[in-house]
């Protein structure tokens with residue numbers, strides 16, 4: 001019962017497609033390779049400079065690369081020796097909520113070996129069974 005309620009809440013109230021499970025292992029990888037999305041994934045330094053005026057978090061980031069997704073940033077607040085965030089207590093909400101499923105919509109993935117998992121709320125089997133039932137009903141109606 002609790003599982004069903006939880007599923008309903010996530011899908012219809014929170015409008016989520018994934019459950020977040022696991023926990024942070026403190027590897028710091030997600031602070032070393034960051035894409036920034038504001039309407040679209042940021043592609044140029046000019047776009048990024050404008051964005052920096054909107055939220056202090058963006059002033060922590062520096063460009064380290066560019067790939068097929070967009071500009072790649074790393075956060076200057078990461079202590080690279082300990083892999084710890086130097087402003088952990090006051091870190092921005094976006095860092096507190098990481099990882100969120102929106103990551104996928106911008107072409108991103110979880111950092112390698114991240115302790116979190118994003119697991120589909122509706123499993124592949126459930127989707128497959130639903131489609132099979134629909135097809136069965138459709139074919140039955142045609143042959144009648």
Ligand code: SF4
Nearest residue numbers: 024025028030114115
């Ligand atoms: S990549 Fe995952 S495990 Fe590593 S610091 Fe980020 S959230 Fe934690």
Ligand code: SF4
Nearest residue numbers: 031075077078085095
């Ligand atoms: S503020 Fe801290 S948690 Fe957020 S990206 Fe930077 S180092 Fe990581």
